[in-house]
Amino acid sequence: MGALIPNPNDIEIVNKLNNRFGPAGLAALRSFMAGHNDDTFKASRHLHRISLRLGIFPTSGPMPRARWFKFLRDLLGKTVPTNPAKIQKTIRDGVNDWNTTTNPPSGCVGIKFWAIYDPQLSQDYRVDVYQAPPDLAGQYWITITLVCQHEIDGAEPGIPDPTNADPGESGTPPPPPSLAPKAKRPGKNAAKKPSGAKKAANKAAKKAAKKSAKKAGADSGS
16 A cells, blocks of 8 residues: 555555455465465464565555555554454465365355545554355355555655565465466477578479479370
């Protein structure tokens, strides 16, 4: 958050969160957590460190990462200390609620994020959570909305990246499929074109074949 909500930085974060916790991103994250025995959203972990591990932070504006990590570590829970824990628990519960023994699988299929501005709010930030009713397959979405009373102080310098690992971390979670680096496809000119000599030989061979065919036709007609 860095100005009135939602601003370009906020939209950037919202889009990254929605991509990370959409169906494809959530599937990749669940696979990582199971394969590495890493309880990524455990209550003892830190939200700003989790954000860095997942690659979720703004890249535009003044000191975007530093201000974002400061927001998650200190500002989000300044007037309501339970805000970070509420977000973390909601994500953890959603990530862990996925039953693959049913056909199709049931549980949380994705988590959506949004932010709104309310200058009449009695606190700095409020976290609203809504869980949609499950569909016939037992799948549902969760929406986490951050209600903001004001923008971050423009003089806020932020904090350095939280590079110290939390206990129990194992590896780096992969990016969601839509953000993963794509394999380079060979270009149109990747295959070697025949050299000049080869071109000439091919042309001569085609000409000779055409001449022979023409002669054969004339002989058969005589």
